[in-house]
Amino acid sequence: MEKGKAAATPVKNQTPLLEARGISKRFLHVQALDNVDFRVDPGEVVALVGDNGAGKSTLMKTLCGAYHCDAGAIFFDGQPVTIRSPHDAMALGIAVVYQDLALVNHRDVATNVFLGREPMRGPTVDKGRMVRESRQVLEKLKIKIPSVYTLVGLLSGGQRQAVAIARAVQQGGRLVFMDEPTAALGVQEQAKVLRLIEDLKAHGTAVVVVSHNLQHVFHVADRIVVMRGGRNAGERVKAEATAAEIVGLIVGAPSAMPLGAV
């Protein structure tokens, strides 16, 4: 099979990889999510956009087990599932690259790639395998890091982001969530992260990426989902959407937005 196949536009009526229906989540005084429907098809890149506080991170965290939703149902491969912990999500093949880079600074790259999933050899952690396999995954993603023995705290922002993504890929997930993976990066590093997303997709992994950068969104996404005030404010297939339309959905004035405002 050709690589390009995985990048084909998803067929309309296939079983979604992940489907969330009617998700609600309330923090003390904030209704962060209000009856949100959300779907990811196999091998698809979905961009999740919206203003600050729209509920993007909360939706992500709910779907990967970091938060428990108050209401709603989640289906994976068409089967109802309960995701009550990061562990549950991992078991389903959902990997996460958190916004606040979830890395352990004083440990090396290999240890971070396998954080929480250390391979064992008898009673001890199989460091040799961790080193070998993290090199492989870094190579597969064309990530350049001096050595897998480098302490993560000594890496640049882009390298750290790459390690976080490599960890998600190594986990062998079918779905990777990324919360603002380019936010803290320089222009060149941003381009690398976008390329990583394309690579993931080429390998058949579905990606949900939260981003504020519409240029990035239009570059990598197959479908764009807009959140506003804790609700799903609308979604567009990239090929049929304009930036103005998306901006309109984000700010909540779809028709009043002149094209020039983008």
Next chain:
Amino acid sequence: MAQPTTTAEEVVREGTPETGPGRQRLRRVFQVREFGILAAAIGLFVALSIARPATFFTEDNILRIAMQISLLTILATGMTFLFIAGEIDLSIGAMYGLLALTVSKMLFDWQWSPWLAMPAAIAAGAGIGFVNGFLTTRFRIPSFIVTLGMLGILRGIALVWIRTPPIGRSPQFDQVTAGRLFGEVPMQIFWMLAVVLVASFVLSRTKFGYHVYATGDNEQAARNAGINTPRVKLLCFVIVGALTGLAASILIGWVHGVSRGYGPGYELDVIAAVVIGGTNLFGGIGSVFGTFLGAAITGMITTGLVLLGAQQDSEPIAKGAVIILAVLLDVTVRRRQGL
């Protein structure tokens, strides 16, 4: 379905050998740290030997210091786990005293079998550690508050419970805890070596050890990675308690009894040993070997001060100052390394 749902495997070349600056740099960091501490320990030893050849550099004295250092190392090893996990136990001194009194009570007043007394002390210590850990993790109270409260409680229990501290000998118990192995090596040293080796192994090789580092370094990241961080911390508190029970047993086998007020204040020595050894009190960094060296330095400071004619009462001043200096040095070096 048209699309592959699993990650397509690519043929990947074997990784190139690691010659990058990362490994070298890491090694250098390690060398600076551990060699610095090692050099300080040796320097202190040589200086004291030259300054007091007749009193410090004698077989008797060196052996006695070694036995003291052994007990301190055992206590500080538990604390090393806890520090790396990002928590602290201020009740360790009071726990040490109360458990020592408990051991002497079991052996000399209740006439318990020596084979029962030590496991009982270890279990009691583990129980106290569990309470500390449970309160800290379950109710998310800072551990220095929980264990400060525990310090008071344990000290109070010792004073209320024990009117006259039991003193005595139990030949079998003394032999196992503080006798001489092959007629030569004090058992204290044997116990310390066993604890240091096992603890080093657990911390650096096992999954639990990996999770201890991750928990103390970035608890949120560890939790996101599926690590049960409250459980990891709880276990570290239990380890502190268990090792305190072991140290208390050895102490009784060695000195045959302690006074009612013994223990509180000793947390200063333990914390000094841990931080001098390069373990970070903010979590995520440290090693048992470093702690052993830190205990050696702390032990020599204690003895050295006495031999150099300092007042016994000035000891806490020296140790307190050393703790602050060690942390100051650590923080400065790390900032310069960019970590």
